Amino acid sequence: SQQGEEDPQALSIQEGENATMNCSYKTSINNLQWYRQNSGRGLVHLILIRSNEREKHSGRLRVTLDTSKKSSSLLITASRAADTASYFCAKIAGSARQLTFGSGTQLTVLP
Amino acid sequence: SQTIHQWPATLVQPVGSPLSLECTVEGTSNPNLYWYRQAAGRGLQLLFYSVGIGQISSEVPQNLSASRPQDRQFILSSKKLLLSDSGFYLCAWAPRPQGQLNTEAFFGQGTRLTVV
Numbered sequence: 001s002q003q004g005e006e007d008p009q010a011l012s013i014q015e016g017e018n019a020t021m022n023c024s025y026k027t028s029i030n031n032l033q034w035y036r037q038n039s040g041r042g043l044v045h046l047i048l049i050r051s052n053e054r055e056k057h058s059g060r061l062r063v064t065l066d067t068s069k070k071s072s073s074l075l076i077t078a079s080r081a082a083d084t085a086s087y088f089c090a091k092i093a094g095s096a097r098q099l100t101f102g103s104g105t106q107l108t109v110l111p
Numbered sequence: 112s113q114t115i116h117q118w119p120a121t122l123v124q125p126v127g128s129p130l131s132l133e134c135t136v137e138g139t140s141n142p143n144l145y146w147y148r149q150a151a152g153r154g155l156q157l158l159f160y161s162v163g164i165g166q167i168s169s170e171v172p173q174n175l176s177a178s179r180p181q182d183r184q185f186i187l188s189s190k191k192l193l194l195s196d197s198g199f200y201l202c203a204w205a206p207r208p209q210g211q212l213n214t215e216a217f218f219g220q221g222t223r224l225t226v227v
Contacts, residue, residue, distance in 0.1 A: 033215060033216075035216075040199070040221070040223070041220060041221065042117075042201055042203075042218035042219050042220045042221050043155075043201070043203075043216075043218040044218070045215040045216065045217070048215055088154065088155065090216075092214075098157055098160055098168075098170065099143075099145060099157070099160070099203070099205060099216050100157055101147075101154050101155040101157075102154055103153060103154035104153075104154050106152070
């Protein structure tokens, strides 16, 4: 089952604009992770935020986590055409070690 | 450094034929291993995960099976492929967590399987 659901499913913006993607989940988490996938390729880890953290930054990426709302957001600032990809949130489900992913957001950055 | 190898990159197989996809990890020991399937334009569906040799957990009932004959080798198999088995298959590994599960996963480049 998918433990994270992203929205929007697709997002198209102009280069230089900011892109915000959201992720909701249903059960408690130890951490939430964001990944990027270029078309037809494997996933690359972007950032991990622990359940006791509220915000984390990495370069142009900013991730927030609201455990009371069971939601997270990924903000990409000053987007570039090279940011075009699918973005997924993922979580580890308890002690069973399953790493489960949401359905992803397809981001298109137009030059 | 750790690396993950997944092959083949693409595969076209007839319905009813067997399948064997292999994934190996280098540079680490006792990893957690995962097989995912991704339909076109969709998210990742967890098929199997393994926390040790011979230990396989299946997430969804299906026509596929997995095995872990060695610590860093994970194999996805089928005796008879169905059309619905077509998709993009991804192998991943994550460090065996120590205490808190604050680890990222590392993915292979995937196998695009087309069953015809």
